[in-house]
Amino acid sequence: MPGMNKHLDDKLGSVLARRKSNGKLRRLNNTPANCVDFSSNGYLSLSTNSAVQKSLIERLQLEVAVHEKGKKILHDPHRSILGSGGSRLLDGNSPFAESLETKIAAFHGAEAALLFTSAYDANTGLLSCVPQVGDVIVYDELIHASVHDGMRMSRASRRIPFAHSSILEPNLGKHDMRHQSKNLGLHDILRQLSKDKLTGNGETNVFICVEGLYSMDGDVAALNEVADAVDRYLPSKNGYIIVDEAHSVGICGEKGRGLVCQLALEDRVWARVLGFGKAMGCAGGVVLCSSITRSYLINYARTLIYTTSMTFTSLASIDVVYDYLISGQSEPRRQHLDTLIHYTHRQLHALCARLQPGQHHTLHVRKTPSKSPVIPVFTTHPRALSEHCQLSGYMVRPIVAPTVPAGSERVRICLHAANTAEQIDGLCSAIEVWVQNQTAVTTKPQQVGNERGRESAEAVVDVSTRRDKPRL
Incomplete structure (x- = not known):
């Protein structure tokens, strides 16, 4: 009956409100179709691979034919x-x-x-x-x-x-x-x-x-x-x-x-x-x-x-x-992914060396190159950084406590075999603009910082001249 669960809903609602006030409320979100994927765990991009899809469709079609003929395989x-x-x-x-x-x-x-x-x-x-x-x-x-x-x-x-x-x-x-x-x-x-x-x-x-x-x-x-x-x-x-x-x-x-x-x-x-x-x-x-x-x-x-x-x-x-x-067909994809891993770390490390965002506790990446397609970008503002990247067309997710220990919040970059060096350059440029915005806010009066932030957000960054792109 309507209203019969109100008492319990009120209790559950208060728990959710407390979690929201702590910045830990989880929500279901749909990934925008026009965003470059740097979030999902499909590292080899096999779910969208045409050869794998074709094999699966053929297998299902064969199964349907077998059922229709009543044969056993x-x-x-x-x-x-x-x-x-x-x-x-x-x-x-x-x-x-x-x-x-x-x-x-x-x-x-x-x-x-x-x-x-x-x-x-x-x-x-x-x-x-x-x-x-x-x-x-x-x-x-x-x-x-x-x-x-x-x-x-x-x-x-x-x-x-x-x-x-x-x-x-x-x-x-x-x-x-x-x-x-x-x-x-x-x-x-x-x-x-x-x-x-x-x-x-x-x-x-x-x-x-x-x-x-x-x-x-x-x-x-x-x-x-x-x-x-x-x-x-x-x-x-x-x-x-x-x-x-x-x-x-x-x-x-x-x-x-x-x-x-x-x-x-x-x-x-x-x-x-x-x-x-x-x-x-x-x-x-x-x-x-x-x-x-x-x-x-x-x-x-x-x-x-x-x-x-x-x-x-x-x-x-x-x-x-x-x-x-x-069959070994995945080997070129694994090799390409390995190339992207090293390239991404070089680009992020160069960005941090150039901007030194760690001075304001804004952003940090590890000095040691990653051996995996998961690259954490540590920041005290993971939600703000991820939102900025998403608005720029790059899907990354904020990872906060309790999923990770308090004090180790980050934005997680997940690389895929279907990604390109140009996409990585674009993501790094979006991160760079965000860091510049954050630095402006922490070093200038609020009004000036906001104006600088709007100007930077509207800027179009040319990444075509970046060096050390992998040969893909």
């Missing part, structure tokens, strides 16, 4: 193309799904694979059911929210965060981090755990959770050092590394096999979680693990058991993307 011809029919344990399984898992496992050098509807469900399902009473989960303080949700549902006795900077390569150390952690480093925590009797003799399991590529900072974990630390402090082989490769699959390693494969750590990492919604350009997730672990997840992972399985269209999308990677 990989699965039941009576199965719906649009819907899966239920959970994997009931009516949602198929030979096609199982053959796809076999293909994925072989490509990534894993014993087995288990598909989930998303990487979020994969992380949550894995962490919620595997750690038992007495076990310990040690996790990067900047680990994804899905791991946190899985840990909350797990029966592990302890959950211990460690400092993110402790698993980064030396040239990305604390001096270049925006967030100074109060947590101990991974080595310190593992050293303390090794002194515990049950942990030291191998009776207690320790799960170490990290990401391959971090989507907010764009840094890459030093997985070799993580594996060495686990071997050193947990010699009883009761340390199990879990790597979330949602953002590194498709980007790192030969043909995009991921960071674990790039570093040849397949036998030292217990489980990997891959997401298909980023560089892979489709949707879904998978856990790479042992056959026994796969069977265990089928029996105990609630995010698999109690949800409708992926449809044929989703499975086919994943299949054609893997065919694209396996």
Whole structure:
């Protein structure tokens, strides 16, 4: 009845009002069609790639023809193309799904694979059911929210965060981090755990959770050092590394096999979680693990058991993307993306060196070149900068607390294989105009600053003469 929920709505509204007053209110927004994409996670631009789209359409057309003729290829011809029919344990399984898992496992050098509807469900399902009473989960303080949700549902006795900077390569150390952690480093925590009797003799399991590529900072974990630390402090082989490769699959390693494969750590990492919604350009997730672990997840992972399985269209999308990677067709796109990464960092670093915006706490980029397509531009005014860039035709997003720790707010630039050097120049020019506006406001009276800001905003910046453009 109208008005019956007013009391609850009033309470919820007050919570939202408080969040809005703190500048943290989230809203759903549509991306303008005329904006250059520097925001989405589709790093290889595969979702808009004509070859991938053509392969998927042909696969769907073939499936329709098979259904019409009643023939069998990989699965039941009576199965719906649009819907899966239920959970994997009931009516949602198929030979096609199982053959796809076999293909994925072989490509990534894993014993087995288990598909989930998303990487979020994969992380949550894995962490919620595997750690038992007495076990310990040690996790990067900047680990994804899905791991946190899985840990909350797990029966592990302890959950211990460690400092993110402790698993980064030396040239990305604390001096270049925006967030100074109060947590101990991974080595310190593992050293303390090794002194515990049950942990030291191998009776207690320790799960170490990290990401391959971090989507907010764009840094890459030093997985070799993580594996060495686990071997050193947990010699009883009761340390199990879990790597979330949602953002590194498709980007790192030969043909995009991921960071674990790039570093040849397949036998030292217990489980990997891959997401298909980023560089892979489709949707879904998978856990790479042992056959026994796969069977265990089928029996105990609630995010698999109690949800409708992926449809044929989703499975086919994943299949054609893997065919694209396996064939090597993605390699030129990865090489082009790598060129853009270095070019963007040079342009941003040159901009900061020229304008010195850090003097007014306006803007900062890391001195060390990024190894990933995610480049954070740290600023005390992320919303204002992102709005200015969007109005200039470049879609970037503000990233603020609680998504990132307070004091490390930034605008995140996500590069894609479909981007060009000219687009990067345009984005850098928009950022430069904004910095000039901010500098004018902080160094001159308000009225003069506003006039300068309007003049700068209206200026057309010629970027055609910029140097060091990559040959694309």
